[in-house]
């Protein structure tokens with residue numbers, strides 16, 4: 001398996017609080033890898049390390065074969081953070097144009113990518129409004145469009161569908177699966193929604209900075225004799241208490 005992300009012996013603490021404890025993981029190219037776990041488990045800290053936004057205390061992170069942090073690799077990563085980092089006084093389109101300008105692409109391609117990304121998240125009719133007038137869900141959708149703008153090889157999405165209605169959530173997942181199946185993209189997704197975790201090839205359950213279990217949704221259900229991932233999540237949590 002060719003790896004998109006390899007993390008070895010990652011540990012981190014904030015002040016005296018240990019947040020990640022000897023994490024090891026390997027994410028294969030062309031796969032969807034889900035990170036699930038209770039609030040505060042360390043998921044966001046872990047994905048921030050993959051994009052070089054958080055330092056490790058110990059351990060190494062390699063993304064697309066390069067040791068992070070690495071500016072060149074960032075050209076190939078689409079990252080959607082949990083809190084939206086948008087220019088509120090600009091329109092949705094101006095935001096997309098700005099982020100597109102950070103990547104190497106010609107004018108025609110930029111045009112095409114903006115239309116694609118805005119269409120994917122159903123924002124085409126609101127592109128000329130200022131972001132300050134967007135609802136919370138619209139801002140999430142714009143953040144997702146920005147993560148996709150440069151057609152990245154690796155997508156890292158931190159709770160991408162929070163605040164997005166079920167119908168649009170389903171169509172976004174259809175597109176993520178298409179990007180994986182037809183274009184071989186790799187995706188790392190943190191989520192609290194077990195239906196979304198079911199769509200991942202591999203799911204890692206994180207609790208208190210450790211990976212308790214990982215495997216395909218089917219493997220995890222068999223391991224915990226559970227009917228669904230919600231039950232896996234609850235049983236795995238009880239086992240460590």
Ligand SMILES: Nc1ncnc2c1ncn2[C@@H]1O[C@H](COP(=O)(O)OP(=O)(O)OP(=O)(O)O)[C@@H](O)[C@H]1O
Nearest residue numbers: 014015019037038039040041042043044045046082
């Ligand atoms: N910059 C920081 N300074 C101090 N503590 C931090 C910092 N960032 C995160 N933490 C702490 O690290 C722990 C893990 O946080 P993290 O955001 O990684 O969890 P999470 O699993 O993503 O949670 P959620 O599902 O709520 O997003 C939490 O206890 C959090 O308070």
